[in-house]
Amino acid sequence: MGELRSKSEHTEAVRTGRRICVVVNTRSRRGRRLYPEVVRTLRAEGFEPIRLYPLDDPRRLRATLEAALDAKPDLLVVGGGDGTLSAAVKHVAHRDVALGVLPLGTTNNFARSLGLPLDLPGAIRVFHTGKVADIDLGIAGDREFANLASFGVSVEVAGKVKPWLKRVLGRAAYPLTALTILPHHQPFRAFITVDGHRHELLTHQLNIANGRFHGGWQVAKDISIDNGRLVAYQLGSGKRLRLLVETLIRATTGRWSSLAGGPFVVGREMLLETEPPMAADVDGEVRLMTPITIRTVPNGLRVMVPDHFVDS
Numbered sequence: 001m002g003e004l005r006s007k008s009e010h011t012e013a014v015r016t017g018r019r020i021c022v023v024v025n026t027r028s029r030r031g032r033r034l035y036p037e038v039v040r041t042l043r044a045e046g047f048e049p050i051r052l053y054p055l056d057d058p059r060r061l062r063a064t065l066e067a068a069l070d071a072k073p074d075l076l077v078v079g080g081g082d083g084t085l086s087a088a089v090k091h092v093a094h095r096d097v098a099l100g101v102l103p104l105g106t107t108n109n110f111a112r113s114l115g116l117p118l119d120l121p122g123a124i125r126v127f128h129t130g131k132v133a134d135i136d137l138g139i140a141g142d143r144e145f146a147n148l149a150s151f152g153v154s155v156e157v158a159g160k161v162k163p164w165l166k167r168v169l170g171r172a173a174y175p176l177t178a179l180t181i182l183p184h185h186q187p188f189r190a191f192i193t194v195d196g197h198r199h200e201l202l203t204h205q206l207n208i209a210n211g212r213f214h215g216g217w218q219v220a221k222d223i224s225i226d227n228g229r230l231v232a233y234q235l236g237s238g239k240r241l242r243l244l245v246e247t248l249i250r251a252t253t254g255r256w257s258s259l260a261g262g263p264f265v266v267g268r269e270m271l272l273e274t275e276p277p278m279a280a281d282v283d284g285e286v287r288l289m290t291p292i293t294i295r296t297v298p299n300g301l302r303v304m305v306p307d308h309f310v311d312s
Contacts, residue, residue: 042124042127133304204235230296
C-alpha cells in the first residue's frame with residue numbers, strides 16, 4: 001500500500017490541503033435528507049470536495065469507495081450507518097488516507113467509539129480542528145471490521161428489526177425487537193480460547209468488541225478502540241429471564257463501569273467455537289460461521305478524531 005506519512009504530517013495535509021472525497025449513503029431516509037446539509041456544511045468549513053458521491057444503490061458501495069480513493073484524497077469522508085462505515089474501513093485500512101466519519105446511522109457505534117460529536121456540524125468541524133489517529137482494526141476470519149462481531153439473539157435481531165421502527169425509536173428498536181425473539185431462542189455453548197486458556201459459557205448472546213459501544217450504549221468505560229485488545233462478553237446466561245433483565249438494563253443505563261466489573265475475556269486474538277455452529281454478525285454483515293478466529297491489528301486504520309482523543 002506504500003509508505004505512510006507521519007500522523008502529524010497527515011493531519012497538516014488534511015487541515016491545509018483539504019483534499020477530500022465524500023461518499024454518503026443516500027439510500028437511507030436520513031442520508032438522503034441530510035446530504036445537501038453535508039455538502040453545505042463542508043463548504044462552510046472551507047472544504048471543496050474533489051469528488052462527491054451521493055449513493056442510493058448499496059451494490060455500488062465498493063466500486064464507489066474505490067473510485068473515491070483513486071482520486072488520492074488525504075481524507076475520505078463517509079456518511080452512513082455502521083454497515084456503510086465498516087465497508088469503508090476495509091478500503092481505507094493500511095492506506096495513506098484517513099477516514100472522516102459522518103454519524104448518519106441509528107446507533108453510530110463507531111463514531112461514539114472515536115469520541116466524535118454526533119451532530120453534523122460538530123462532526124465536520126473535527127476535520128479541520130482534529131487530528132489523524134491510527135486505531136485498531138478488527139479481523140474476523142478474513143474480514144476487517146471496525147466495531148463488533150456478535151453471535152446469538154442479535155444476529156436474528158439484525159435480520160428482523162423493522163426499518164420504520166428504527167426511524168421512530170432509533171437505537172431502542174434493537175432491544176425491543178430482541179424481546180420479541182427471545183422467548184423462542186435456544187441458548188448455545190461457546191468456547192473462547194485466548195493465550196492457551198479455553199473459556200466455556202452457556203448463553204443466548206455473545207459479543208466480541210473492538211470498539212467501546214454496542215447498540216449506541218457504552219459497554220464499559222475502559223474499553224478502547226485503540227488499545228490493541230478485543231473484549232468478549234456475554235449478555236445473560238443460558239436463562240432467558242437473565243438475558244431479558246440484562247437487555248433492559250443495557251437499554252437504559254449501559255451495563256458495566258469497568259472491565260473489572262463484568263464477565264469479560266480480553267485478548268489480542270480469540271478462537272471462538274460454538275455448539276451448534278453459528279452465524280456471525282460482523283458490523284452488520286452476516287456471512288461467516290463459527291468456528292472463527294477474531295484478532296486485532298493495532299494501528300491498522302487511520303481516522304480523523306477530536307484533538308482530545310487519546311491516540312496510543
